[in-house]
Amino acid sequence: MKRRLGILHREELLQHSFGELHPFKGRERHEVYMKLLRENRILERPNVRVVETSLVATEEDLLAVHDRSLLDAIKFLSVRGGWLDGDTPVPPGTYERALIQTGGVMQGCEMVLKGELNVAVQCAMFGGHHATRSHVGKSFGFCYFNQEAVAIRYVQRKGLASKVFVLDCDAHHGNGIHEIFYEDPSVLYMSLHQDPRTLYPGTGRAEEIGEGEGRGFTVNIPLPPGTSNQAYLKALKELFLPLFKAFKPDMLFLLLGADTYYSDPLTSLDLTMSCYIEVARLIASASDEICEGRVMIELAGGYDVEAAARAFYLATAVLAGVEEVSVKDDVILEDKWVLNRVDDTINTVKRLLSPYWPGVWR
Numbered sequence: 592m593k594r595r596l597g598i599l600h601r602e603e604l605l606q607h608s609f610g611e612l613h614p615f616k617g618r619e620r621h622e623v624y625m626k627l628l629r630e631n632r633i634l635e636r637p638n639v640r641v642v643e644t645s646l647v648a649t650e651e652d653l654l655a656v657h658d659r660s661l662l663d664a665i666k667f668l669s670v671r672g673g674w675l676d677g678d679t680p681v682p683p684g685t686y687e688r689a690l691i692q693t694g695g696v697m698q699g700c701e702m703v704l705k706g707e708l709n710v711a712v713q714c715a716m717f718g719g720h721h722a723t724r725s726h727v728g729k730s731f732g733f734c735y736f737n738q739e740a741v742a743i744r745y746v747q748r749k750g751l752a753s754k755v756f757v758l759d760c761d762a763h764h765g766n767g768i769h770e771i772f773y774e775d776p777s778v779l780y781m782s783l784h785q786d787p788r789t790l791y792p793g794t795g796r797a798e799e800i801g802e803g804e805g806r807g808f809t810v811n812i813p814l815p816p817g818t819s820n821q822a823y824l825k826a827l828k829e830l831f832l833p834l835f836k837a838f839k840p841d842m843l844f845l846l847l848g849a850d851t852y853y854s855d856p857l858t859s860l861d862l863t864m865s866c867y868i869e870v871a872r873l874i875a876s877a878s879d880e881i882c883e884g885r886v887m888i889e890l891a892g893g894y895d896v897e898a899a900a901r902a903f904y905l906a907t908a909v910l911a912g913v914e915e916v917s918v919k920d921d922v923i924l925e926d927k928w929v930l931n932r933v934d935d936t937i938n939t940v941k942r943l944l945s946p947y948w949p950g951v952w953r
């Protein structure tokens with residue numbers, strides 16, 4: 592299938608800076624990503640285009656997910672600049688840019704569900720998945736609004752989708768998305784993340800599988816530091832693929848983090864470039880089979896700027912239909928202890944979820 596792929600863009604977002612010393616370098620990362628797409632002639636392909644987004648989130652869109660107190664706090668801080676927490680500065684103009692970036696995700700989902708694109712990709716200038724419903728007593732981890740949840744609620748409200756599968760491949764657990772949909776069976780949230788005992792935000796144990804009607808619709812796959820390609824891909828194949836097929840969503844929402852890369856300065860997972868190619872291939876074939884190829888991709892964390900941009904470019908190239916994508920990869924030896932630990936986790940997740948998904952792992 593020749594996928595029509597759109598790179599979502601809005602010039603104003605490039606103005607967002609967390610500051611010189613902050614690890615999130617959104618603009619630099621975006622520039623290297625676009626340069627790689629141009630150099631490798633991805634943007635010249637007839638099925639690929641840059642989409643200048645026009646949709647801007649409204650208060651009503653945000654209030655479908657967040658408490659007003661959070662909106663008010665960010666709006667207030669955004670006038671003169673301030674901080675949400677020690678990691679998350681709010682430079683002047685943040686509120687307006689957060690509405691634009693969230694609107695971009697909403698528009699991407701809408702275009703995919705209406706068949707105007709098969710795959711929409713946004714290279715985020717700041718995060719979303721740590722943003723919880725309200726701000727009281729919580730930390731933010733480089734996020735303002737939960738743009739993923741806001742966009743999903745938006746397309747559900749418009750009747751464009753009923754079920755959405757969120758696959759969160761950022762190294763950090765997306766505690767915000769997890770919390771927002773914890774009791775909701777219409778959104779299956781699956782996160783592969785570094786063991787919460789070893790990384791921010793410290794949530795996302797395998798035993799947390801949802802509550803009430805949402806029980807069985809939250810899937811946390813904590814991975815030990817040192818997890819590399821083989822174990823990572825095994826977890827995706829044994830847990831993501833069968834559940835994705837059983838859930839039969841209208842759309843896949845992928846958060847692709849490159850802070851899972853071995854050189855990332857903030858995390859301790861050990862993926863290499865070929866893993867992102869494999870993940871993209873797996874996503875492409877699974878979504879073609881299950882949801883008519885409808886995929887929204889948010890390019891999420893990634894703090895080794897060059898590496899993150901390259902990982903994002905490789906994944907984009909695969910989804911754009913480039914067949915000969917390959918890479919000279921660094922070799923990371925698979926650690927036997929890590930492989931065994933990941934096997935244990937895969938079995939634990941299957942055991943916990945089997946009652947809610949009969950027959951899936953027979």
Ligand SMILES: [Zn+2]
Nearest residue numbers: 761762763892
């Ligand atoms: Zn992250």
